[in-house]
Amino acid sequence: MPGSFPTQREADSSGTSDSLPLTAFTRSTPPQEDVNHHNVSLIDLAPPWCFGDTVCARNSAVFRDRQYSVSKYHEPFNLAKMNDRCKERGGYLLQIDDRKEQKFVARWLHYSPGVGPIYTGITDEGSEGRFYTYNDKKPAKYLKWRWWQPDNWYGEHCVTISLRGLNDLRCTRRGRYVCEIRVKV
Template identity: 25%
Template sequence: MENVEVKIDAINNDIASFRLDMIDVYDNMEQMNMSMCSRKSPTSQTMPTEVTVKQSSQTQEVEKRLLSAWQREKKYTRNQYQELVNRIEILEKGQKDLETLSSGQSESIENVLGDLKFLKETVVSNTVNRDEFINIKNQTINVQKKITTMADAQQHLVHNVKGFGEKIQQATQDIKNMVEKVNKIDEIEKKVQTIDTVMNKLKLTFIEIDKLSDEVSCLYPWNNYRESCYYFSNLKLSWKNAMTDCQSKGGSLVEYKNKAEVQDIAKMALSISSENVYWVGATDIEKEGNWKWSKSGSTVNFRYWMDGNPDNYYNEDCMTTQVEDKGIWNDAACHSEKKYICQKAKYVSEMKSHA
């Protein structure tokens, strides 16, 4: 504000000085004009005619030059004057604008000075708490770093959330599919429960049937023994044909589980016929010495051979039983013809096995 007032005073001084200079210029011009006029007036002194005419001619020439110079100087002076007048008007307008601006900014400057004073007092009062301020500043820097880290983490989280959104949609679809499967499983469980109920009833029925199974006899010409029926053929056939004929009757060549079963069936055969040798269901035709039951394909897991057998004498690859000697086994040529023992499950046992 003080600088503005100094500039305004300097402008006012310049304007006043300029006006005084202009007054001096006009005074000089006026004196010059009067001097020119006095030179034109006639003198009272009498001179010779020739001298007077010559001097008059020279004087006129000088006066013309002076007049022309004065007129040019006058024109130049007027132009300078007009330019100075214009500059004065601009300066006066600028002065008014400065005065208006200074008057309008006085209050603002005072307010700013008041704020500066308040800030100065605040700074002075806070000087005592400088250490605390530095500590707060450091905490603020740390907080800003954390905010930056959190912003980065947020961006990363947004990216992950976008990926999670896609996974959630897929998971939602999978859940829907799973619900449908669970519903189908519930339906299946209901059906299974129904089946279990039916199976329980069947088990009860089979228990009742088992109680009567011992009383059930195989139909003639089949003979009852435990859970199977046995047929002792009258025809003598090769081992292969015997197997085919037995199958046509719904059975297969007999397979033994143990020695006791061999001996019991041998007794049964002796009670029916006087024949001694019968074909049974074992053979090593696939690999010599590896005896297997023809129906189940399982290996014969116990020995009940006649002494010195099997000896594979003349390619003896099929098993026989000699019922007169407690059913003991022997190997024989498969193309030879003999009677056979055919075995099939009882009807009740078949139902039980299917259950």
């Protein structure tokens, strides 16, 4: 694990001097100094990296007025089914509004335990090359793609997120997905 955990400033490079460190919790939720002074593996870290006094569930994080939760298990992806699961929790599949949000979510997921593709709620299913958010059917607001993407290789219509950017992938591949929930701050 390189250095320290990312800060809000790294995700939100607005240039202000009041960046807040992201707080990591282990299963027993010790104070931050315990995490910094002990050898804790990434598997022992239970994301979230939450700000201030915010209490988040395992595998979730808060940025601005949104809480993000990543599914625990890899399973065949299905836009309708996964979006319904997010709706049951009061949210929807991840929609990326701007560069800062994409960067924050990608970094949080990078430091989270688990491997494999992580799906968003962005797709071009039924409208090749015109990407929209599945939840509200509006054009996607921000798309920072990986190099040479999107390529629609063998009918890729769903979008995954990583540190390198977005990638189009077949909607039926196994993976995890991110739910986005608006919260009051």
